Amino acid sequence: MSIDTPPPALLFAVEPARALIGLTELAVRWRSLPMDRVGRGRPVMLLPGLANNDASSTILKRYLLRLGYRAEGWGLGVNRGVPTVGADLGRLIGRVEAMSAAAGGQKVALVGTSLGGILSRLVAHRRPDLVSRVVTISSPFAGPGRATNVWRVYELLAGEKIDDPQVRDRLAEAVRPLPVPSTAIWSRSDGFVQGMNCVTADDPNCRAVEVRSSHLLVQCRAAVLRAVAEGLA
Numbered sequence: 496m497s498i499d500t501p502p503p504a505l506l507f508a509v510e511p512a513r514a515l516i517g518l519t520e521l522a523v524r525w526r527s528l529p530m531d532r533v534g535r536g537r538p539v540m541l542l543p544g545l546a547n548n549d550a551s552s553t554i555l556k557r558y559l560l561r562l563g564y565r566a567e568g569w570g571l572g573v574n575r576g577v578p579t580v581g582a583d584l585g586r587l588i589g590r591v592e593a594m595s596a597a598a599g600g601q602k603v604a605l606v607g608t609s610l611g612g613i614l615s616r617l618v619a620h621r622r623p624d625l626v627s628r629v630v631t632i633s634s635p636f637a638g639p640g641r642a643t644n645v646w647r648v649y650e651l652l653a654g655e656k657i658d659d660p661q662v663r664d665r666l667a668e669a670v671r672p673l674p675v676p677s678t679a680i681w682s683r684s685d686g687f688v689q690g691m692n693c694v695t696a697d698d699p700n701c702r703a704v705e706v707r708s709s710h711l712l713v714q715c716r717a718a719v720l721r722a723v724a725e726g727l728a
Contacts, residue, residue, distance in 0.1 A: 498691045499642055506686035507644045513686070513709035517716045521554070524717035533728055534563030537627070538598040540591060541568050542611030544633075544714075545649055548573045554715045555606070555723065562724060565598060574610055576653035582661075584617055591618060591625050602627035604727055608714045609633050609688070610649075616669040616677070629677040630726040631693065633685055633713045636669040638692025645687050672698040678726030680719055682708045702726065 501507075539559055541552040549556075549568030559566035569590055571579050580587040594603050604627045607615035612634025619626040640646050640657035650656055679701050681693035687710035694703040704722040706713075713719055 498689045499639055501642050501644045501689060502686050506684060510686040510709050510711045514711035517709060517712055521715055521717050528717060528720055529724055530561055532563035536565050538594050538601055539564045539566045539604045539606060540594055541566060542605060542607035542615055543574050544609030544611050545574055546652060552714060558720050578654060580614060587614060588618060588622055595625050604628045606630040606723055607634060613669050616673060617665060619673050619675050620668055623674040626675050628675050629673060630723050632680045632719060633682060633688060633693055633710050635688040635692040637695040638689055642689040642692055643687060670695060673700050677701045678704060680704045680706060680722045682706050685710045
């Protein structure tokens, strides 16, 4: 399903306006979202997208807390890729280990937006003993790095080139079928990343959920909150 080209320039240009529309829609639909306390204190870590920190997950965290999950941000600051999580993901895996220990040894569900979703899949591959399931939100793990409109921003913040062997190797690892259940939430009208690269038909453990959304603030969309809740349940 991989597509090698980024989204059209028009979709990229209207991203801010569509993000604001999404927030307005959420305000209208908030009360209609499922609010049953099904989480039973199970731990969930929220991983932000590129150039974002835990503040970007505030609405999603609030919703999951309402559902009874022990939802927390990743606590690593701004997501710059490798400079933030470590070349071997050691800092991130350490945070997952700590969250699991604090929850009495329970496995942790990882919910990652964009780059955060790619990192979530990598952690699940490397430490399936720590991860219960993965939910990715608009995460282009199934396609080439240049099939986005923000790859130059990634290179600037991460300090590595999209075509570097280590970057290609991480994507090849991320796209492999996961050893845990997963949900991939994606939008074909995404203006930042190629939506078709946010899902794969080759992973029998991965449930695909299509939504209509911008990339900016996608984690705040009512349909996305509902899909995350279903993926965790």
